[in-house]
Structure formats: structure tokens, C-alpha cells
Amino acid sequence: MHLQDAQLLRNLNPEQLAAVTLPAVPALILAGAGSGKTRVLTTRIAWLLATNQVSPGGVLAVTFTNKAAKEMLTRLGTMLPFAVRGMWIGTFHGLCNRLLRAHWKAAGLPQSFQILDSGDQLSAVKRVVKAMNLDEERFVPKQVAWFIAAQKEEGRRPAAVEAFDEHTRKLVQVYEAYEEQCRREGVVDFAELMLRSYELLRDDEPLREHYRRRFGHVLVDEFQDTNRLQYAWLKMFAPPGAQGQGVFAVGDDDQSIYAFRGARVGNMADFEREYRVRSVIKLEQNYRSFGNILDAANALIAHNAQRLGKNLRTDAGPGEPIRVQEAASDYAEAQWLLDEARELHRGGMPRSEIAVLYRSNAQSRVIESALFNAGIPYRVYGGLRFFERAEVKHALAYLRLLENPDDDTSFLRVVNFPARGIGARSIEQLQDAARASGRSLAQSVGAVPGKAGLNLQGFVHKLDTMRSATQGLTLREIIEHVVHESGLLDFYRTEKEGQDRIENLQELVNAAESFVTQEGFGKDAVALPLDEHGPGTLAGGGETAIPSPDAETGEIVSPLAAFLTHASLEAGDNQAQAGTDAVQLMTVHSAKGLEFDAVFITGIEEGLFPHEQSLSDADGVEEERRLMYVAITRARKRLYLSFSQTRMLHGQTRYNVKSRFFDELPEGALKWLTPRQQGFGSGYAREYRQAWDRGQGLSGIVGAGRVERAEPWQQPVPFTPKAPAAPAGQAPLRTGQAVFHTKFGEGVVVTLEGSGEDARAQVRFGRHGVKWLLLAMAKLTPIE
């Protein structure tokens, strides 16, 4: 073991080593960006195990995302001589699920409860609001759903919500009705997973004591992102003041960017106080970026008042200066970054090492079209993910109905999809009947009279048939059967755009298949010998016979039920075009945790970054600043910052000034690619003239058509262009000439033919390949 210890601890810096080898006490690790946080977490677990301070079953390690959990498991797998599967390492929600599956009875849940994702939850709330006859203008389902989730995340059931006004009282009633509906249908939403398992531990003392004894070490990743409920949940496993229990909280207050969804940075300070933390360790040595980048990050974040305090440092030297670009328009900004990215790639940098970051999703459009036209492969993060696709959700709804006929959300989703003559009226009748009898929709189909009732009964019968026909089949066979028998496959076959959807349904089968293989269903569901040694042996007292949850999960869950849970808890990727080397486009939020050789941060303008919605309060601006800090620290070697004078937003041209954040960066670390403090509008004028020169007039400038709408004081056009001498499209072309086409982007003339009206050019475009274009028709403009 000693040899292995040494191996494990090799190459850790003093702070990392101190953190990894802390005794079993409460500890707070302030881990700066790029300071080897994940390494510290996983090495600590490995070290605890290797030195026999804890058994695999005695570790509880929590993360926020599936990705982080997976990475931790993978890394641990390489450090440990045994299988890590079965250890309590996972996301908050994943672990809650595990707990509730094991103790469903004590938690008051049906054995096969289903999990609602945000979309399901929204439609469930909509139904409640409708059923209560509330005005959807005043009780906007989205806001109601948000209210309910927020209450749950504060640990409040309806009775505990303080309502001082009529509207809030009504909201609480909706919350109540929603809970009742969930109970009836046997479903839980994400927040409910957390709250229910928290309450379970809070109210069931033997159970709580069992888990407390069991988990000698609790480790939390991204602690700054925990909400109140998550912190309370953690305290159930490891209360402040408990002796001999290690609580290892890792976080970075400077990277707290999720206050808007309930995260409480304050949990870090609370933790320090409540647990009387003696060991606060700062990891400030950065292994990712060069000095200029870190200087910029440090200087920027120093403008925040609310900090625990931390400064990143590196041994890597200053590196290149940070390049700053001022653009005349969002369009010009995109063109510029495209050129730079191309240059980087030409210099040998893989495209996947180039990231383009923006504050809000809408900004990706211009950049995408520029990259697309130039034929540069790119990948956009975010957007629809696999299990959220309509066709996949439809198939899953059928599958859920096999598991639980009373799942009204799923029932409504597919009762008339594909269409089977069940209209809004019939459904309303059915819902009335169900409401009157307090039963589920499926149970109430008999109560609807006439032809409509028969159709409904036919649907339920169809489900029953599918259910019995799929008994004993493999997961793959079940899904294939359902996709076929439900009529989904036939429906999409006749759709003109249906081919992709059919492929996705096929992909669902594949996903199920690989899920079964990975989870090893039918084989050894529990690989790990739990609690063989060390503290926290199972059911220590004898009278509190608590079954091993691990064993129980393996025992009770059918492959289908497990797969459905997996589908709710893990939405999957958004179609990764694997294999292609592509430039990475994403919001700053989704860049958290990632790193790239070169990073472009675009649209750094007042109103956009910091976003205007954040300007009203100081906390808002501080969070924006942290966001900027996160963005900056993503870069390893090269960092570009850009802003634009004009930008198309919500169909209108906006005139922006550069962000206040520029004033907070050290001038010495920056290199302005465009002249500093350019007169307002001059860049626009240049762009304007170039567009005229290309013969495109105002249409060559994005949003220029709206210029006349601007207030006089906003008029950015000090330059009055003369009409071009030659009509558009008559510019002399030669082979080899670089040209620009409004639709196809940049290209090179390969061949020229004919003359006058017949003059044609063969042009090779990056993305669209080689095209023949009639010069009289096509708007081709030579580039320089």
C-alpha cells in the first residue's frame, strides 16, 4: 500500500497534497480555475481507500452533472485496483434517486415512480392551472412551475410557504394541487427527488443513523453551486459537529454563476462557520493558462466585493498578450473571428481547440452563418438534447405507460399521437370524468360516452395489449415492439421530414442496448462487496434491519424501468457530430469546466455582457463579472476579446458601447488590434463604404435597413456615400479571384465563360462546393 500511496501522491503540489491527505475533518477547498480540482477530489478518494481509512461503500461523492460524475468515476477507475461501479458517486439527483428507489416505501412513493423532466413538469403544471380554472395570464405555467421548484429548493412544502398576498396564496394552492396530482400519478419532478429524500432522512431516524455511520467521508464538488436544500441534504449525511466524519467541500466562489437558478454562494461561508472549518485550503496554482490571461482574470475579479479571496498564479510565464478587437457590426465581428480562427488552424491548431464564447444563445446565429459560409466546421453546444426530441419523448411516453398506466402526462402526450380520432373535446370529457372520480385518465375511459369513449377505450386496450405482448422480452425488443405497434414508425414513414426521426427512434434502441450492456442487467447488478471492512457496516444494530440499497436496486428494477429513469436523469448529448474537427461554439455558462488553446469571447458590450437584465442590482453585476472571469480562465494560450458597435437584436439594430469590464482589465496584458477609442460610428462608416464598394449598398450591412429608424442622436453615419459608378455585378473578374456571394459566402473563381448577359463563372465555395453562377444574376463581389 505504501508504494501505491507514493504513486498516488506523486506530482501533487504542497496545497494539493495537503488537501488530499487531510484527516477526517470538515474541510473547505477553495479551488481556483485550472488548479487541478478534479484531480484533488479523485486522488483524495483513492488515497482514503488505499490507506484503508474507508471502504468503498463508505464514500459519498456528489457532483452536479453527469459528465462530472462520469469523469470522476473514470479517473478513479484508473487509480484503483477494483471496479468503482456501485460506489456512491454521482449527481445529487442520481443519488437521491438511488436512495428513493431503495426506500420507496418509507418515502411514501410507489415502487415504480417515474421522474418528470422540466418539460413534463411544465405540462403537468399547465394541467393543474387549467383544472383550477385559473387565468393563465396571471398564472403563467412557466412561472408557476418555477415558483414550485423554488419553494421545494428552499425545503418548503405548501403549508410552510409564507403567503402575504392573494396571488401568492393562490400559487400555494396550485402547489398543493400539483403535489396531489403527482402523488396520484406516481411521478416526481427533479426538485421532488431532492426534497423527498431529504425529508426521508430527516424524519426516519434509524435510516439516517444508518447512512451517517456508513458514510465516513462525504465529498462535494462545485460546492458554490449548491442550493439551500442540497446543503441541508448534505447535512443529513454529515451533520456539523459529528466526530470522525470527513466532509470535503470543494468550490470556487469566483465561479459561482448559477444564482439565477437557486445556487447560494453563501453556503460556503455558512459551511465554514457551521462546521467550524479549521482547514481551508486554497488551490491557487494554475496549470492551464499563461500569465497575461491570469493577470486579466485576477484583476477583473478583484472588482467584486463579496469574495473569500484568492489569486491565481502560474509558472508558465506571461505568454501572448490578450487581443482585443473592436468591430463595426456583429457581422464584421464574425468575419474577423473567422479569419483569425482560420489563421490559427492554418498554424496547426486543431479546430476543436478553438472556442467561441458568447453571453446569450441568440448571438450564435451570426457567427454560425459566417462559419457556415466559409466552410469551417463548427459545433454548437446547447439546444435540444437526445431524450428531449419530440419523437423520442413520444416513444418514451408509450414505454412509461407500459410501466405505469396512471402516468397522465404521458397519456396525454400520446393519446392522439399518431392521430386516432381523439380530439380536444373527448380529452376534456375524459379529464372531467377523471377529476370527478379522482382516478387516472386511463382508469376513466369508460366514463366517456359515445364514439369518443370507444376510441379512448381502444387506446387503453392497445396499451394493455402492448404491455402483455412485451412481457419477458428484452429491452431492445420491447422498444422495437412499441415503436412499431404504437404507429409511430408508420407515422414518420409517411412524413416528408420523417427520415431523421426514424433514425432517432433507431438510435433510441441503440441507446437502450448500450445502457443494458453498461449497467450489466441480468448479470451482476451489484459488483462491489460493500461494507466488508471499515466503519459503517450494514445494519449494525441488528434491530434496525436496513437492506443494502445497492442490493435492492439491483433486485427491484426491471431493465425498462431503469432505462426510463436513465432517460429522465440524463438527457443525453445534443447531437455531437463526432469525428469532425470543429470549432466549438457555446455560451459562457456552458463553457464552465472546459478549456481550450484559443478562446474568443465575443459581444463584450454594455447591456449584453454585463447583460442589461443584471444591471439593476449589484449582485447581478458581480455575477456577470464572475461569468466574465469564468470565460477568461477557459483559455490556455490565446485569448481574444471582441465587441461591436452595432448589433442586430430582436430584429432591431442596437448601438452598443464596449463593456465596463474592459476598464477593469490590466492595460499591460492587452493588445488592441483596432485603434483604441475610435470615434463612435466611424467603424460603421468604413463598413458602409465597403458595402457600397462591393455594390451591395445598405443591404451589405446587417441591419442597415433599419438605420433610418434610429433616433437622430443615434445616427451613426457621418459619411454620405456616393452611388457606385458601375452597376453591381459588373466588377471585373479573373480566375483565382477571391469573391463573396451573399448566400454561399467566400469563394474562388475557377473558370470564366461567355460574355455580356451570358457571362458565367465557376466558383469554388468552402461549404457549398463548386457552383456555376450567371454573373448577371448572382451578386458576386471581388474581395480585395
Add this chain to the structure above:
DNA sequence: CCAAAAGTTAAAACT
């Protein structure tokens, strides 16, 4: 019941 037309709205995202 479906498709087209009209209306609405606009930050960020994980589970």
C-alpha cells in the same frame, strides 16, 4: 382535425 395565419416575446442550464 389539421394547417395556415396571427400574435407574442426575447439571459443563462443542469437534473
Add this chain to the structure above:
DNA sequence: TAACTTTTGG
């Protein structure tokens, strides 16, 4: 502008 939802009309 564009994506999405609701309303309207065949």
C-alpha cells in the same frame, strides 16, 4: 429577426 404559441378557418 425568428422561434414559438394560440387562434382561426377550411
